[in-house]
Amino acid sequence: MIRVLIADDEPMIRAGVRAVLATDPGIGVVAEAGDGRGAVDLAQRHRPEVAVLDIRMPGTDGIAAAAEIRRTLPGTGVVMLTTFGEDDYILRALRGGAQGFLIKSGEPEELLAGVRAVAEGAAYLSPKVAARVITHLAAARPAPGPAAGRVAALTPREREVLALLGAGVSNRGIARRLGLVEGTVKGHVSSVLSRLGVPNRAAAAVVAHEAGIVPPRGT
Template structure:
């Protein structure tokens, strides 16, 4: 994405009215441009390969190739395209699967229009974006996976996070809040290159594949920007 150019977006959903709604919301921001639309996951992958958008907004449930499989294939074949998943209530387990497939953001279809714009922009900038509703649901879903599992997961997350330095925990808390590198740099009063190095170190030391997975871990461990001392 060149400086000053609009963020190019692919929208994929099998419901025409949902696609129209997403397109209408994105059209309110002159810095965003929908370059292609798809009604199923297979078409979404083909269009992503053809148009190479900055962000692909994918519904999780689509006929044929679903959004999870499409997200994984897009990330594999068009690594420059970030993926933002659209979900509905009751699909928490799919969110966790999508995390493993490389999706960078998650939104609830019933959320506020501003969240869609914020999510697209965050993913375009290389950040993870978990809407507050989605983050809360993911953590709640993990906590409900079995008797005592919630406390065990939280304890395990805190243990994993404990290996980080104080600064790395601050960075992780801000990643969990959905801030891109530039926003974290401003928050911590450091240069962006330093933040990139910290994020790379955090991902490696935590053994997670991407910022979205790190964000979930931050929520599990109870890390919040307010607790980071900033």
């Protein structure tokens, strides 16, 4: 059972997220909060596998809450819920260690897929979020070079691993798809992060999307 914490200052949003998660018998909501401070406190009390946080909340916002949860509870993954027009917040959350990013108006299946992926230690970017982050980074980044050039410097195997990271596949799933042992995949992931100069899997996923190497969902 994947134990999930939900935090959003709008009760209707919390109810909607809870209802979607309830459709998966392998996911259970263990706590809910209406602000970031409450999310941190409840996360420390219940130690869920995944915290689903609104990116903007009163007091301690979702970004600060995500950073504290990731710092104090490394076993808890964070999925951020965002709306259009919050690109700067998304980038800050990415730097703070959040691993999943979803649009509130997105499909229910994306929420379920995002929670499952993050629970398995993978990163998950809603396609719409990925497109917006890529556009923002492309406009703001004077260097390093384009993502395609950075990816071209990887080995063929590392490019395969990066493509699957971008698709939200866990280490176990990558190992299964590529016929490798999981320990070898972990080594490839570490090498990819180092060679791309990115801090985490979510940032690597952004590079994969920008380079256009992410396979379609379901393949």
